[in-house]
Amino acid sequence: MIEVLAPGPYATVQDLGRPGFAHLGVPRSGAADARSLRLANRLVGNAEGLAGIELTLGMARLLFHDGAWVALAGAPLDTAAGMGAPFWVPSGAELRLGMPAWGLRTYLAVRGGIAVEPVLGSRSTDSLSGLGPEPLRAGTLLPVGPPEGEISVDLAPPPEPGPAVLRVTPGPRDDWFAPDALGVLCARPYTVSQDSNRVGVRLSGAELVRAKEGELPSEGMVTGAIQVPPSGQPIVFLADHPPTGGYPVIGVVREADLPVAAQLRPGDEVRFTARPGR
Amino acid sequence: MIRTAGEHGLLVETGSLELSHRLDAALRADRPAEVVEIVPGPETVLVLAPGADQGRLRARLADVVERERGKGGAVAAEGAAVTIPVVYDGADLDSVAALAGISVDEVISRHSGRELVVGWLGFAPGFAYLTGLDPVLEMPRLDTPRTSVPAGSVAVAGPYSAVYPTASPGGWRLLGRTSVRVWDVAADPPSLFRPGMRVRFEPA
Numbered sequence: 118m119i120e121v122l123a124p125g126p127y128a129t130v131q132d133l134g135r136p137g138f139a140h141l142g143v144p145r146s147g148a149a150d151a152r153s154l155r156l157a158n159r160l161v162g163n164a165e166g167l168a169g170i171e172l173t174l175g176m177a178r179l180l181f182h183d184g185a186w187v188a189l190a191g192a193p194l195d196t197a198a199g200m201g202a203p204f205w206v207p208s209g210a211e212l213r214l215g216m217p218a219w220g221l222r223t224y225l226a227v228r229g230g231i232a233v234e235p236v237l238g239s240r241s242t243d244s245l246s247g248l249g250p251e252p253l254r255a256g257t258l259l260p261v262g263p264p265e266g267e268i269s270v271d272l273a274p275p276p277e278p279g280p281a282v283l284r285v286t287p288g289p290r291d292d293w294f295a296p297d298a299l300g301v302l303c304a305r306p307y308t309v310s311q312d313s314n315r316v317g318v319r320l321s322g323a324e325l326v327r328a329k330e331g332e333l334p335s336e337g338m339v340t341g342a343i344q345v346p347p348s349g350q351p352i353v354f355l356a357d358h359p360p361t362g363g364y365p366v367i368g369v370v371r372e373a374d375l376p377v378a379a380q381l382r383p384g385d386e387v388r389f390t391a392r393p394g395r
Numbered sequence: 396m397i398r399t400a401g402e403h404g405l406l407v408e409t410g411s412l413e414l415s416h417r418l419d420a421a422l423r424a425d426r427p428a429e430v431v432e433i434v435p436g437p438e439t440v441l442v443l444a445p446g447a448d449q450g451r452l453r454a455r456l457a458d459v460v461e462r463e464r465g466k467g468g469a470v471a472a473e474g475a476a477v478t479i480p481v482v483y484d485g486a487d488l489d490s491v492a493a494l495a496g497i498s499v500d501e502v503i504s505r506h507s508g509r510e511l512v513v514g515w516l517g518f519a520p521g522f523a524y525l526t527g528l529d530p531v532l533e534m535p536r537l538d539t540p541r542t543s544v545p546a547g548s549v550a551v552a553g554p555y556s557a558v559y560p561t562a563s564p565g566g567w568r569l570l571g572r573t574s575v576r577v578w579d580v581a582a583d584p585p586s587l588f589r590p591g592m593r594v595r596f597e598p599a
Binding site for chain 2: 236
């Protein structure tokens with residue numbers, strides 16, 4: 118059992134989400150930076166899809182009622198334990214996690230996984246619909262599952278922060294915009310706004326001008342969709358995005374770059390590129 | 396036309412809700428490998444298939460659309476209509492009657508007097524946009540949404556009716572309530588409503 122003493126600014130249990138229910142209005146949800154959750158799980162010998170803790174801007178304190186192997190991946194925290202390698206937390210010990218040096222979301226995996234009750238096959242908190250466990254708060258008790266498999270000792274040092282670049286596949290509604298809109302999107306960096314969350318990264322910068330007026334009938338949305346509301350300021354959809362939406366999507370961030378989008382902090386700058394390849 | 400929606404998604408333009416439903420039903424009955432989501436909308440169906448050969452999937456979808464378009468006529472009806480008993484005592488019943496210029500009894504008979512079709516789901520898990528509402532009952536949303544609408548509330552807004560699947564904020568006009576659970580995470584499937592399903596309300 119892990120007892121949350123302090124969750125930091127926002128922390129939730131996340132696995133790889135609940136795919137297959139979008140037609141019933143259920144977001145996929147799951148770790149915003151799924152690559153980091155998978156890595157943290159591998160480091161403690163878990164299957165990649167087990168549930169871990171997604172911390173936003175770190176600052177959590179966790180009391181381990183039982184000893185456990187733990188690993189951290191994603192936004193690198195200033196912690197004695199270290200990132201990207203499994204470490205042992207003894208029974209009765211408190212794990213104190215600091216602020217990330219860069220990035221937004223850190224994933225804590227525990228050997229055996231967080232074993233809260235699944236909802237529709239997933240232990241993820243969906244911040245949009247409220248499905249899954251409540252966000253963590255002081256006093257939340259998190260059961261840990263039985264360990265399976267072996268820890269094959271591994272080391273995955275966190276990458277250095279690079280310039281944030283999101284590669285874009287144009288469409289499906291790029292033709293709803295002025296002919297140069299994709300060029301405008303890619304010309305200058307955008308700034309990440311304060312109201313970003315697990316639903317999406319809201320951006321401010323050059324306005325994307327519509328060519329087509331009127332309403333787009335509601336249609337299915339994919340993760341990474343760059344949706345453009347009437348303000349012309351784009352929103353990149355993350356894990357908890359609504360399954361359908363009514364604003365045109367000028368392009369979609371490539372899957373490999375979703376972890377980059379998920380690590381953007383308010384105030385960060387991000388660039389788009391629509392060139393094929395790199 | 397089939398549009399690209401990222402590396403793994405294809406957005407099929409159907410142009411009509413009826414064809415969206417037929418394509419949805421056809422794809423669910425004979426699901427192409429690697430398809431994880433089929434999301435019908437009023438004029439589109441989004442098909443999400445990570446790892447699929449996009450060219451091959453695109454060709455197959457084009458074939459299915461062509462075949463379903465050729466069928467024309469009636470919507471592929473999915474079994475019998477679901478009946479939802481409603482206690483018509485909603486907070487907005489009087490104002491809907493006043494706005495429509497008809498009596499409360501007529502609101503009830505017009506709401507329950509015809510078969511609706513589940514268009515698509517969105518806004519919240521299990522929240523179904525029911526199409527085919529009597530045009531007399533088409534209403535603007537409330538100027539100020541309620542902070543909490545109880546689960547089971549039966550409401551109208553624009554050309555749609557809906558049953559609130561869970562307690563949530565909402566700006567639709569409340570006609571009444573039903574004890575039918577339209578959303579239950581413990582059930583399989585969790586949603587009573589699925590796109591294309593026919594629904595009839597009846598006074599409880």
